[in-house]
Amino acid sequence: MTEAANPSTTVDVLIVGAGISGLSMAHDLQHPRKSDRPFNILVAESQGRVGGRIVTASGDGFLWESGPNSFAPTPELMKLAVDVGLKDELLLADRFLPRFVYWQGELMPVPMSPPAMVKSKLLSVPGKLRALVGALGFVGPKMGSEEREETVAEFFRRHLGDEVLKRLVEPFVSGVYAGDPNQLSASAAFSRVKRLEEIGGGLVAGAILSAKNKKKPAVAVDPNVPQAKRGQLGSFREGLEALPKAIAGTLGDAVKLNWHLLRLSPREKGTYIAEFSTPEGVKQVESRSVVLTTPTYASVEILEPLDVELGMALKGITYPSVACVVLGYPTEAFKRPMKGFGNLIPRGQGIRTLGTIWGSSLFPGRAPQGWEMVINFIGGATDNAIANLSEEEIVNAVHRDLCQTLLGEDVEPKVLAVHLWKRAIPQYNLGHLQRLHRIERQLQQFPGLYLCGNYSDGVALGDCVRRAQEGAEKLREYLR
Template sequence: MELLDTLIVGAGISGLSLAHALDKGATTASPLKILVAESQGRVGGNITTATGEGFLWEEGPNSFSPTPELMKLAVDVGLKQELIFADRQLPRYVYWQNKLQPVPMTPGAMVKSQLLSFRGKLRALFGALGFVAPAMGAQLSQQGDRETVSQFFARHLGTEVMQRLVEPFVSGVYAGDPQQLSAAAAFGRVTKMADVGGGLVAGALLSARNKPKKMPADPNVPKTQPGELGSFKGGLNALPQAIAAQLTDRLKLNWHLTRIDRTERDTYIAVFSTPDGQQEVEARTVVLTTPAYVTAELLEPLEPSVSSALQAFTYPTVACVVLAYPLSDVKGKLVGFGNLIPRGQGIRTLGTIWTSSLFGGRAPAGWQTLTSYIGGATDSGIGDLDSEQIVREVHRDLSRILLKPEAAQPKVLAVNVWKRAIPQYNLGYFDRLQQIDRGLKSLPGLYLCSNYVGGVALGDCVRRGFERASSVSEYLQNQQSKF
């Protein structure tokens, strides 16, 4: 049995980014022996691009923020000419009291906004300047002195900002419950600003002043602007496909990991169920990029404490519903990124991306594509509905918000029900991470790299893959003398 340097379990964007970074960082004199094993018959994980009848759509993530790591990765794998970006000036909307209200993106827009009352604006201003009551009380003590997202933003910026701006954002990013999400875990940068400056404005200024200088920009990487959203001409799946193409035979599909054992010489034996029968692989390091619930099952025999912490992560059900309508059925011309819906507005859908308005060429002439998300931590009942029922729910919501009264039934492009969609960064998050880190000390050479740690966005996944590659490389170099 050949001894691998690194076995990567999972070919989502985290695992593929990690593999690419290890591959590129290795010297030609001693290239690393890497294997990426994926249980599905395709790469990309939650990234799911589809086409049909002249439409192109996404059934998982819809776009990315152009972080430095993600942009560099795209260029490295030959996708520079495939990059596309939505106009960052496009407005975002919140549906509040039967009307689409643009999200205020500047102080001037906040003053003019009808989304908040005068009193709500004044409350937000004073809170941002630091006139904030301290976090205290019996409930906070019961929570380990950690605030929820709802508690933090209501305390700092007021209930209106919390309900009308933060809550729909939480639904859009995490499909989460702001009364359960940990503010420090889900909004780490914002809570740190409050801690540093006493108020959000002062904290932002101090953070900007103390921000380390940026490394010189890579001239080969296209420059982007804050607020832009990116994709590729052929959809997000272009990125995992390009990385996979470079891995060639070092990528195995339909390989399902059933067991991991540790050997006496500090390596790991991984047992896979494959189309060709059972396969065993020995590796000096193993990186599990699988979801928390899968990783928990794999690690239970090796380190029960890690398994227990991983089992505490919850993943709510979310349905991605992609519907197309003739432009004649849509109220006016949709110009913007899309709309989010706070709870309590009589709308079940969490939010809708105006897909064919965001990126050109994704719908035939005369059609509008709308990608809606429904379910999440505040609506577990969505998992009990079949596809037709889910479409009816979304169509009814769209009819209230975006469609004309006489709009016909939509062309249904996709209904993808993600039974376990997005890991929730709920209260107790940091305690779970500490328990995981303590337990992993007894398993040197075994690493975790998934979106239940350090952010759920695509850019977070790529950055995490790069960072984990550095840790793996350092470990391999230190252990070189043993082999």
């Protein structure tokens, strides 16, 4: 690749951010379609490492994640992993590992099928009947006008009742978004479920009609890509960070580390000048197109000088603080066999921790013999005060919670990691879809400038890969 440090250099695509989104897009663009010439790509990362929020570490015989812990093996993500040479490194967890909810002092399995729901002690008989009646479409009207946007709490309470909301939906929201169901938008955070109501009037009818109307495209199965089963979760032998490292390895010198974007300036001829602070001093790159894969709070610093309204729309997306606390305990310290995916904890149970992933149960070889590793998350939209605590205070809070939920005896934990993400997961709060529409509208005045981040339509790793590949196709169309 031509030396990008030369201010006169023009690249086709400048991607800002070497997290999973930016790297996936660069990888997709590096493999031209039949009608395309190879694109000249530069990926600029402000940190000294690739991977963004994916952080894998190891020590004392343990291997753990301080950000995302696993992925749903979507076809796009699995093919990407195979393409970058990680096929033999793939790990798929047992899909039958139980999930638990801590309710009224007891760990209760989450019912994963209708028969399991009938037998479950997590919901009372009236709660089950209320959920059944609501699922069949016998629901009350929305509060306020028909056009009024519902929160996640309002939507699920109306459809499935208060018990399902409190004991299943709220802990799920904590686990995925670290969010507040009284603030999250049902249309944005649970778009697929919300669509079922629109299709059939009720969730069951909507699911039936959706399945009937959905035409499966005739896509040939790639025999080189492992086929995962429903409910499985994936990782790699050396942890999730293996994926961004492998992608970066295929991109070579196109990835620049410790390059911090200072300003972006559109030129009259339709290109952009990007000015970077780098280890070699200030550098300029001219590009035909620019993609910001950075979080909104980082993107706004670059875009607000170009358009105030665009900056205001980006500022409306908030990120709560979440701490990831990785602890090790002797196996005999637990009051039950640690075989499962983990447990979530609804608010109101006297437990501050949002949930715990049983890391040494989920994937083999993550803890030494005779030890268990638990990965805990605390904070979120309902507990932003977590950001004001010291690491020791955070560990003590999590350990106290574990003494109630999992541990049979109060033993000293082996502290493996405490990672406070001061701005962790973007919140799809009320008005989110309108904010995205404003962002898209304002971007139209800057041809060739794109945003691609987990604040739009899905926070999971599979969503990031899918969205990056869709963005790469838009870029191809633009560059043609």
